[in-house]
Amino acid sequence: MRKKILLLLLSGLLLCAGCGNGAEGPSAPESAPSTQESISPEGDQTEQNSPADVWQPKEAPPVRNALTDEEKLSRQIAILGKGIFLFSGQTDEGYSTDDLSFLEGAGGQDALALIYVCDDESHAGWGVLGWGGNVAGQYVKGADVPAMSDPTKERVVMITMKELAEMFGVDSTAEMESLILGAWNGGRIAGLYFVTADLVQEWQDCVAEIDSYEQIIHTYSGGLSNENAIENAKTLYAYLQETYGQYCLTGQMESTWMTSPDYEMDYLMEHTGKLPAIRGLDFMHNDFEGVVDRAIEWWEQGGIPTICWHTGADFASGYDECLADNINWEEAFVPGSETYNSLLVGMDRAVPYLQQLEDAGVPVLWRPFHELDGGWFWWSKGGSDNFVKLWQLMYSRYTDYWGLDNLIWVYGYSGNGETMAEWYPGDAYVDLLGADSYAESAEARLYEECVKIAPEGMPIVFHECGRIPTEEELKEAEAAWLFFMVWHTSWLTEEKNQPLDALYQIYNSDYFITLDELPDFK
Numbered sequence: 001m002r003k004k005i006l007l008l009l010l011s012g013l014l015l016c017a018g019c020g021n022g023a024e025g026p027s028a029p030e031s032a033p034s035t036q037e038s039i040s041p042e043g044d045q046t047e048q049n050s051p052a053d054v055w056q057p058k059e060a061p062p063v064r065n066a067l068t069d070e071e072k073l074s075r076q077i078a079i080l081g082k083g084i085f086l087f088s089g090q091t092d093e094g095y096s097t098d099d100l101s102f103l104e105g106a107g108g109q110d111a112l113a114l115i116y117v118c119d120d121e122s123h124a125g126w127g128v129l130g131w132g133g134n135v136a137g138q139y140v141k142g143a144d145v146p147a148m149s150d151p152t153k154e155r156v157v158m159i160t161m162k163e164l165a166e167m168f169g170v171d172s173t174a175e176m177e178s179l180i181l182g183a184w185n186g187g188r189i190a191g192l193y194f195v196t197a198d199l200v201q202e203w204q205d206c207v208a209e210i211d212s213y214e215q216i217i218h219t220y221s222g223g224l225s226n227e228n229a230i231e232n233a234k235t236l237y238a239y240l241q242e243t244y245g246q247y248c249l250t251g252q253m254e255s256t257w258m259t260s261p262d263y264e265m266d267y268l269m270e271h272t273g274k275l276p277a278i279r280g281l282d283f284m285h286n287d288f289e290g291v292v293d294r295a296i297e298w299w300e301q302g303g304i305p306t307i308c309w310h311t312g313a314d315f316a317s318g319y320d321e322c323l324a325d326n327i328n329w330e331e332a333f334v335p336g337s338e339t340y341n342s343l344l345v346g347m348d349r350a351v352p353y354l355q356q357l358e359d360a361g362v363p364v365l366w367r368p369f370h371e372l373d374g375g376w377f378w379w380s381k382g383g384s385d386n387f388v389k390l391w392q393l394m395y396s397r398y399t400d401y402w403g404l405d406n407l408i409w410v411y412g413y414s415g416n417g418e419t420m421a422e423w424y425p426g427d428a429y430v431d432l433l434g435a436d437s438y439a440e441s442a443e444a445r446l447y448e449e450c451v452k453i454a455p456e457g458m459p460i461v462f463h464e465c466g467r468i469p470t471e472e473e474l475k476e477a478e479a480a481w482l483f484f485m486v487w488h489t490s491w492l493t494e495e496k497n498q499p500l501d502a503l504y505q506i507y508n509s510d511y512f513i514t515l516d517e518l519p520d521f522k
Contacts, residue, residue, distance in 0.1 A: 054335040055344070057396030063388070063426040064216045069153060072210055073115075076156050079203045080113045083195035087181075091119045091188045098134075098178040102194045106173055108162035109197035117154045118147035120186025124375020125416060128187025131159075132180035135168050142167040147187065149373040149416050149423070150383045154190050158200060220427040220455035225395075228405045233363035235521050236304065237408055237431065244459035244482045248474065249513045250506070251278035251306070251485030252492065253464070254294070256287065261294060264492050271500055272507035275515040278365070279303055280485050284310040285318045288353040299362045303515050306365035306410065306463075306485065313378050315346030322377045329382035333389050347394050351402050358406035361522065367410035367463060368394060371436060373423045374414035384422040395429045412436060412463045417449050424453050432482070436464030438491075443469075444477035466491050467498060471511040 084102050087095040118128045124147055131142030142164075145157065161173050168176060183189055195203070224237050243249065252264050260266070265275055279298045281291045295305035312321025331337040357364055369379045372387055380387055391411075398404045411430045413420055415437035424430075433454040437443045443462070450460045462481035474481065491497050506512050 054340075055397075055401060056335050057393050058400055060392050061219070061426060061428055062217060063424060064214050064421075066214055067210060073154055073156070075206055075210070076203060077115070077191070079199060079206055080115070080156070080191070080193045080195060083113065083193040083199055086112075086192040086194060087189060088191050089183065089189045091186055092183050093189070094129075094180065094182040095189055095192060096178065096180045100173075100176060100179060103161070103173050103176070106161045106194075107197055108165075109160055109200060111158045111160045111195055111197075111200050112164065113191075113193040113195050113200075113203070114145070114157050114159070114181070114189065115154055115191035116145060116157070117188050117190055118151035118186045119188055121152050121375070121381060123147050123185045124149055124151045124380070125414075126185050128183065128185045129189065130182045130184075131164075131167060132182060133168060134177040135170055135175060137177070140168045145187075147185070147375070148418055149375050149380065149414070150419070151186075151375055153383070156203075158195075158203070160200070214421070216421060216424055216426075216453065216455075218427055218455035220458055222457050225409060225428055225431050226399050226405055226407070228403070229408075230358060230361065230363065230405050232361050232521055233406050233408055236363045239519060239521065240408075240432070240459050240482060241457070243513070245480045247511055247513050248471075248481055249278055249304070249483035250274075250276040250515075251280060251483050252276040253280035253282075253485055253488040255488035256282075256290065258489065261290070264488055267493055268503075268507065272504050274507040275301075275303070277304055277513050277515050277518050278483055278485060279305055280488075281305060281307045282310055283307060283350055283353075286316055286349075288350065292353045292356050295357055295364065296360050296362055299360070301515065302518050302520065304365065304518070305357075305362065306367060308367050308370050309350065311346075313342075313346070315349050325378040326381050327378065329386045332382070332386065333393065343390075343393065344397065347397055348402075351398065351404065354398070354404050354407065355402070358404060361406075363406045363408060363521075365410050365432065366407040367412050370412040370463065371414035372412060373416055373420060375416075384419070387423055388425045391425045392429055395425075408432060410434065410461065410463060412461075413446075413450065415439065415443070415446060417446055420449055421453050427455050427458075430458070432459050432461050434461030434463045434481070436462065438464075438466035438487075440467045441469065442473040442477035442479040442481075444479045447477070447479035447481060468503070468506050470502060470506065471509055 086102070089095065116129055126147055127144035128147045129145035133140055133142070148155065165171060165173050170176065181189060181192065222241065224234060252268060254261055254264055269275060281295055283291055291307060295307065298305050310319045310322050311317055312325040313327045328339045331339045332343060334340055354364065369391060371377060372380055373384070374380055379390055395409065398407065408431045409429065410432045413423070413435035415435060433450055435446045435450055437446055447460060454460060459482040462484040464487055465484050466487065468484055468486060486492050486498065507514055
């Protein structure tokens with residue numbers, strides 16, 4: 001068993017506002033630089049060391065064959081350019097025309113090809129373009145086009161004439177009198193083309209060829225990514241694998257500002273007579289000691305703890321900073337740079353507390369940087385390539401350097417969907433893969449997107465949700481989520497979000513596993 005390293009909070013190796021005392025652990029292995037050598041309390045490289053002396057993560061194995069965004073887009077534009085060019089504009093400049101002669105004789109599978117981008121990186125997930133037009137002298141509003149993850153990346157979307165007619169409630173686009181494509185929130189129409197059905201097929205073949213070339217290289221063999229994982233983590237993971245596809249574990253996020261940290265748990269016990277199998281906790285605002293205490297207590301009760309971390313780029317703050325912060329991505333992964341050292345110091349704040357959990361034999365479903373492709377939290381503002389490096393950096397720092405062997409790494413996408421494969425860091429860095437959504441459904445689409453990315457056999461999780469989908473909804477959607485986790489407070493306690501009769505039935509169903517039905521993992 002490798003030696004474990006504990007940070008010494010009282011000796012000044014970490015500055016952690018609001019944290020309690022840390023425990024002293026064994027000395028560092030000779031192969032790893034000491035904390036004093038690698039980073040100072042302020043996060044700067046000490047003067048006596050060159051960047052070559054700074055700790056660096058091990059080299060990541062290749063995840064996939066990859067083309068550059070420019071190569072992929074140029075291949076698509078070469079096809080779209082064979083169509084009729086209609087418009088390109090500046091930021092927030094829309095398109096409007098009542099000359100629809102290009103639609104004369106159009107078939108249902110002919111299409112409008114839109115290349116668009118959002119020039120405001122903070123607007124990921126926002127609507128930035130929107131279809132509209134006039135029918136029978138009346139304006140009809142169509143669907144919005146949202147900025148997805150990596151909003152400043154140019155994307156291509158197709159809307160067929162059949163889909164356009166359905167959007168405007170007509171039998172044929174011949175009934176349309178004008179076409180409008182508005183732009184706002186930094187949206188920009190980089191190119192709008194009318195393309196015939198044969199060009200649509202050519203474009204689809206091109207995209208499929210690119211997707212085939214960029215397939216993820218899977219190495220998953222069914223075990224935890226960390227071969228040195230503690231026995232309790234191995235036992236828990238084996239159970240999760242056995243359960244996947246057969247049952248669904250119940251999960252509930254706690255809040256800590258209500259009457260007690262057990263506010264949600266008490267509510268569930270009162271209204272269902274049961275407690276969830278999984279308790280969600282958060283290191284937000286440096287609640288390290290409280291989270292550790294409650295995680296240990298939950299494990300001793302027979303439950304499974306999962307921990308996320310709402311924090312700014314200082315790793316010592318909360319939700320507002322998650323949204324507002326950003327970092328210098330150009331130097332973030334340059335060993336010895338100020339940003340790199342700050343990332344290491346920040347990540348290390350959690351190490352002694354995760355180590356306390358390991359010392360207590362507690363495995364953790366560890367889900368940092370959740371909603372990773374959303375674009376709203378600082379960790380995804382650098383785009384997919386930078387996020388992959390960030391995830392790999394934390395994984396290697398915690399696993400290879402600090403020797404934390406109790407973590408089961410949960411890779412949590414947002415509900416955006418699309419382009420998710422670009423954000424995948426490789427099987428060597430992931431144990432569970434999932435996404436979250438607050439839509440009132442079983443989210444079959446999102447589940448299927450996760451299945452496309454995950455290696456065969458890796459469990460797929462619904463790591464945050466609002467209303468819990470019923471057993472019937474899940475089975476009808478063929479969405480075999482391993483577990484769900486309802487968000488806290490009103491997402492659980494308000495009838496409009498969580499009807500009590502459905503909540504009771506779910507918690508008392510044979511399909512959903514509650515705390516009392518878990519095996520003994522110790």
